[in-house]
Amino acid sequence: MRTVYEAAGGSERILALAQAWHTRVLADEEVSHAFSHGYHPQHTERLATYWIEALGGPADYSEQFGDETSVVRMHSGNGPHEEMDRRAILCFDQALADVGLDRDERLRQALHDYFSWATTTTMSRYHDSADDVPDGLSIPHWSWEGLVG
Numbered sequence: 846m847r848t849v850y851e852a853a854g855g856s857e858r859i860l861a862l863a864q865a866w867h868t869r870v871l872a873d874e875e876v877s878h879a880f881s882h883g884y885h886p887q888h889t890e891r892l893a894t895y896w897i898e899a900l901g902g903p904a905d906y907s908e909q910f911g912d913e914t915s916v917v918r919m920h921s922g923n924g925p926h927e928e929m930d931r932r933a934i935l936c937f938d939q940a941l942a943d944v945g946l947d948r949d950e951r952l953r954q955a956l957h958d959y960f961s962w963a964t965t966t967t968m969s970r971y972h973d974s975a976d977d978v979p980d981g982l983s984i985p986h987w988s989w990e991g992l993v994g
Contacts, residue, residue: 848901849955849987853946856897862956863893865940875932879923898984900959906984913967913982921971921978930964937964951989959987 853859867889870876885891894906895916937960941947946956967985971977986993 846989849952849959849989850897850900850902852949852952853900853956856893856902858944858946859897859900859902860890860893861944862940862946863889863896865943866937867892869936869940869943870933873932873936875929876936879926879929879933895984899963899987900956901986901988904984913984914978914980916984917967917971917982918975918978920968921975923972925972926969930969933964934961937961955987955989958991962987962992 850859853862871880891906891910894910898904898906934957938947938957941953941956947953963985
């Protein structure tokens with residue numbers, strides 16, 4: 846059975862999705878606040894590389910940029926932000942349509958479920974401080990059935 850990554854069309858399509866999502870969140874009044882402090886000039890490419898690994902593609906993110914701990918720390922210590930999370934997920938769903946990944950309902954649902962889960966659990970778990978994030982976390986992997994392991 847093909848991975849979610851393969852069904853989505855591989856690296857180029859995931860990069861297109863990351864670009865569409867990033868464009869949408871920067872235009873969103875609520876979510877853009879998360880980027881107001883600035884962001885890495887290769888944010889979109891790194892995001893795509895992270896999603897690729899999480900969805901069953903090559904482990905390039907872990908090999909080049911770091912583990913899950915580093916990612917979660919970047920998203921931690923900002924207090925609760927449920928409305929921002931909700932709108933980030935809405936932007937993701939719209940980005941799926943922007944790049945045509947909403948045409949296959951099973952694929953659209955798997956991608957939506959992954960992004961919603963990551964946004965509302967791992968990326969939102971440590972509201973108080975990035976120092977609370979444990980060392981040595983590995984990037985979670987997502988399949989058609991959900992979280993692997």
